[in-house]
Amino acid sequence: MIVGVIGLGLIGGSMAIDLKRRGFAERILGVESDPVNATAALKMGLCDELLPFEDCVKRSDLVVIAVPVGAAVRMLPQVLDIFSEEEKGSKIVIDTCSTKSQITRVVHYHKSRGRFVATHPMAGTEYSGPWAAMPNLFDGRACIFANTEESDPDALDTVERLYDVLNMRPIYMNADNHDVHTAYVSHISHVTSFALALTVLDKERDEKHIFDLASGGFSSTVRLAKSSSDMWVPILTQNRENVLRVIDTYLEKMKDFRDAIDVRDEEKIEDLIHQANRIKKIIR
Amino acid sequence: MIVGVIGLGLIGGSMAIDLKRRGFAERILGVESDPVNATAALKMGLCDELLPFEDCVKRSDLVVIAVPVGAAVRMLPQVLDIFSEEEKGSKIVIDTCSTKSQITRVVHYHKSRGRFVATHPMAGTEYSGPWAAMPNLFDGRACIFANTEESDPDALDTVERLYDVLNMRPIYMNADNHDVHTAYVSHISHVTSFALALTVLDKERDEKHIFDLASGGFSSTVRLAKSSSDMWVPILTQNRENVLRVIDTYLEKMKDFRDAIDVRDEEKIEDLIHQANRIKKIIR
Numbered sequence: 001m002i003v004g005v006i007g008l009g010l011i012g013g014s015m016a017i018d019l020k021r022r023g024f025a026e027r028i029l030g031v032e033s034d035p036v037n038a039t040a041a042l043k044m045g046l047c048d049e050l051l052p053f054e055d056c057v058k059r060s061d062l063v064v065i066a067v068p069v070g071a072a073v074r075m076l077p078q079v080l081d082i083f084s085e086e087e088k089g090s091k092i093v094i095d096t097c098s099t100k101s102q103i104t105r106v107v108h109y110h111k112s113r114g115r116f117v118a119t120h121p122m123a124g125t126e127y128s129g130p131w132a133a134m135p136n137l138f139d140g141r142a143c144i145f146a147n148t149e150e151s152d153p154d155a156l157d158t159v160e161r162l163y164d165v166l167n168m169r170p171i172y173m174n175a176d177n178h179d180v181h182t183a184y185v186s187h188i189s190h191v192t193s194f195a196l197a198l199t200v201l202d203k204e205r206d207e208k209h210i211f212d213l214a215s216g217g218f219s220s221t222v223r224l225a226k227s228s229s230d231m232w233v234p235i236l237t238q239n240r241e242n243v244l245r246v247i248d249t250y251l252e253k254m255k256d257f258r259d260a261i262d263v264r265d266e267e268k269i270e271d272l273i274h275q276a277n278r279i280k281k282i283i284r
Numbered sequence: 285m286i287v288g289v290i291g292l293g294l295i296g297g298s299m300a301i302d303l304k305r306r307g308f309a310e311r312i313l314g315v316e317s318d319p320v321n322a323t324a325a326l327k328m329g330l331c332d333e334l335l336p337f338e339d340c341v342k343r344s345d346l347v348v349i350a351v352p353v354g355a356a357v358r359m360l361p362q363v364l365d366i367f368s369e370e371e372k373g374s375k376i377v378i379d380t381c382s383t384k385s386q387i388t389r390v391v392h393y394h395k396s397r398g399r400f401v402a403t404h405p406m407a408g409t410e411y412s413g414p415w416a417a418m419p420n421l422f423d424g425r426a427c428i429f430a431n432t433e434e435s436d437p438d439a440l441d442t443v444e445r446l447y448d449v450l451n452m453r454p455i456y457m458n459a460d461n462h463d464v465h466t467a468y469v470s471h472i473s474h475v476t477s478f479a480l481a482l483t484v485l486d487k488e489r490d491e492k493h494i495f496d497l498a499s500g501g502f503s504s505t506v507r508l509a510k511s512s513s514d515m516w517v518p519i520l521t522q523n524r525e526n527v528l529r530v531i532d533t534y535l536e537k538m539k540d541f542r543d544a545i546d547v548r549d550e551e552k553i554e555d556l557i558h559q560a561n562r563i564k565k566i567i568r
Contacts, residue, residue: 122499185484192505195540196472216409220508223501229554229561232553254475269517279509283494
């Protein structure tokens with residue numbers, strides 16, 4: 001199968017590596033708008049060939065849209081338009097975005113909607129660009145399939161096989177539910193991490209102190225603050241309502257802690273920590 | 285040298301392991317108030333012998349206080365009292381607590397103050413108890429020495445050697461400054477992590493969703509929320525003023541994010557993320 005990957009960054013590049021070496025793709029065609037990233041991706045062998053967008057879509061059996069969700073929402077209808085012009089109608093397009101409501105809504109009535117499978121492979125690191133791409137990134141992680149009832153069964157079959165090759169666990173979910181749940185367990189932790197970095201950089205003017213004193217705990221909590229704005233600005237604005245709701249709950253919890261510390265209410269602090277400790281049973 | 289370790293948990297236990305196998309301690313005497321932990325520590329070989337507090341202090345050349353900071357503040361004067369009753373006055377006691385102002389203040393005028401070296405080895409995991417103890421925990425991390433001018437030079441020499449054996453980088457700091465800086469780079473990240481766990485557990489009633497959807501990013505951000513209340517209640521109350529000040533700055537930053545998302549101000553969100561990204565240059 002010829003796989004076209006649009007956006008050869010962390011997700012697209014990592015997918016290209018494993019789909020090729022695990023035999024799912026016999027050839028990877030790439031599209032990369034940034035000229036430096038394009039040259040790097042080709043040199044690193046993430047794709048066999050770089051092409052303009054339209055050529056790539058026309059020559060691929062399966063197209064992976066792996067660009068930030070703002071661009072993906074503009075690009076997906078264009079891909080489906082090209083599919084519609086063709087005769088046989090056996091091509092497939094997937095996206096890999098972290099929000100699913102808007103991207104499924106924008107093509108809901110498209111005549112080639114059935115050829116699109118909306119997916120969110122939940123894997124990644126805080127790094128981006130072709131340099132961040134790596135083998136085995138997806139192994140063992142969850143991949144969400146959204147609104148699969150809107151996809152053609154053969155397209156869904158192929159995409160399930162693709163993620164099986166990437167060793168991902170499939171989870172099926174409605175797009176709107178996806179956006180609610182990812183706001184809780186993914187988007188909020190990026191916002192809290194950005195805010196933590198801003199706080200430390202603001203309060204601690206001497207960077208040497210941060211470097212010297214940052215323990216493993218701080219480093220892991222602030223890790224996501226290295227994430228790129230290209231990816232996160234569209235996620236946070238597209239998932240605005242859900243993210244705001246979670247931020248408000250979070251601010252209440254922070255306020256509970258602040259108040260308990262303020263009045264030295266040790267029992268209350270202990271109670272809050274005990275409640276938070278329940279996460280142990282769920283995460284690892 | 286005979287080393288007495290009071291509190292055979294993560295820090296005390298890990299220290300016992302490395303001090304013994306690296307030849308600094310020829311014998312480890314242990315004190316452990318929790319009977320289950322005591323049995324486990326002995327079975328696991330963290331110490332050669334378990335003793336009551338006073339016997340341990342009397343028979344050790346160097347005493348390590350590795351209990352939560354509330355208990356440590358009560359225990360340290362008792363250790364120095366026992367030292368004072370003895371003739372030769374060559375014994376040494378160190379603490380390993382995460383706050384340094386109160387513990388240095390409480391013995392400031394003690395006649396054996398010189399035998400105490402206040403230290404904070406900045407290493408750890410989110411786990412606790414003798415089961416959490418591990419070799420090499422301290423390797424390559426920073427150890428803060430606070431108010432060293434109040435310690436006898438020979439005591440300081442020995443303790444510097446001890447941390448050298450543990451492969452730690454010494455950093456010298458005034459106790460009050462220590463508490464300001466650790467509030468920024470360590471204590472705040474525990475509070476934000478506890479609050480994140482509380483938020484997710486509150487909003488996401490179905491634990492299966494958390495388990496399924498938690499990405500690596502969420503797991504690392506929420507990791508510290510597994511930390512024990514025994515350790516963190518006294519840290520947060522002892523370092524109250526500094527922690528409150530940092531929480532307030534943090535709440536402002538969260539508010540900035542919230543407002544920018546609320547009005548869909550993409551430029552502002554991008555600007556905040558770019559500022560937060562500066563942490564990349566400092567942390568790894």
